[in-house]
Amino acid sequence: MVSVAELAGVSVRRGEKLLLDDVNLSIDEGQRWVVIGPNGAGKTTLLSILATTLYPTKGVVGILGEVLGAVNVFELRPRIGLTSASMAHRIPYREKVGDVVVSASYAINGRWHEHYDEMDFERAGRLMDYFGVAHLADRTYGTLSEGERKRVEIARAMMTDPELLLLDEPGAGLDLGGRERLVSTLNQLCASPYAPTTVLVTHHVEEIPAGITHALLLSDGRAAASGPVGEVLTDENMSAVYGMPLHIEQAADGRWTAKAAVTG
Template identity: 35%
Template sequence: MDEVIRIEQVCYRRGENELLKHINWTVNKGEHWAILGLNGSGKTTLLNVITGYIWPTSGSISVFGQAFGSIDLRQLRTMIGWVSLSLQEKLHMNDKAEFIVVSGKYATIGLYDNPDDSDWTQVETLMNQLGCLHLKGRTFQSCSQGEKQKLLIARALIASPKLLILDEPCNGLDLFVREQLLAAIETLAMSNDAPTLLYVTHHTEEILPIFRKAILMRRGEIFMGGNVRDVLTTELLTDFFENPVDVFQREGRFWLLPSGDKR
């Protein structure tokens, strides 16, 4: 099985603070992983290390079988799609939805190139796949938060990445819009040419059945990693959150409540 990511004994320090501590993690092709942790647990720092925006203080990293130090990181990033709120805030709000999507082909904020007919066909295909083709012609600022997230995923996919990072994509969405977005992600993951997905969250119920692997991050360390059914248990999550919790399963998803809360 081809390795997408291999991280061995990675640490990252900023001044006196050790933000990542002895991280060991391997992601293989065809696996979709969830990364679960509270705010400040090191999730975003780990993503920045994987994409080469932060260089580890110690340890080794290889992505797509190429070791950091022997690969052009700019080329590496063309193979990785990253959907995050920080990217959304940088985009031009007056650009039309389809321009937002096609600009991902050129990795630019704003559209300064001249896409050809095949590019526009790909834009329509992706927008249709993600259920947002009806947004064509609309400005980005006029779209809802859920619609913007779908457009950002389409923008990431147009460059045909081998790895797609979804960094808390449901943040700020209401219950119903969240479920619509999760359904679109599930459809994407089940497609024949789907990239490897990393889904970052601090809500267990967002971890869809297509994510069969998960790591729990706490205070810069991987607390536990493995098959979702072995990781998202009442006993383990009580230990992880350092508070008593109950875990309930429904349709392959895991729901978390403080222990004793019977709502």
């Protein structure tokens, strides 16, 4: 197995607070991970480390064969695709959708005078097609619905053909239709042998695509459980982390549901 990310004894401290506390994690090529846990558990902090935008206070982080702190992160970042609320906020509202996607090859927000090859435009076109936003190529990003934006952001994150794809709460703020379209897109992506190793952060088990293979359950900065998704998303683990009796189920089509367990 080729390692894509390896965290050994990783802690992040800010003042008195431990945002991550001695986290160990090993992500291999081809795996599809979900990171789940209550508000403030450290999910975004963990994703920022994987995105190389945050360094740990303690511990060692290996990403794509390089050690964080001993590598030029600007060379590493094009190999990592990221969608997150803070990335999305940096996309100019007046930028055309086609330019939002193609400009990822220069790792910039907003086109200026860069030169793009025909191949860049072809790839952007194929990705917009794949994520169902090709018809929006000439619209400005600011005029899109939340669901359309999320799919454009994922197409953009895939533009550099990343080896690691990080998706931070892509379902946040979507209505039922938008969420279902997104899950269906992610199902397709996770099932593809050509898709990069993926790490998805979500609050809702209903948003976990069927092809997810592994899960990390974070609680108060610590890894409460990690490993194959079926072994991590159990009634016992989820109830302990959320502090209430929960019942978790995976349907035959791979979709997960969670609800309060009926007691008494």
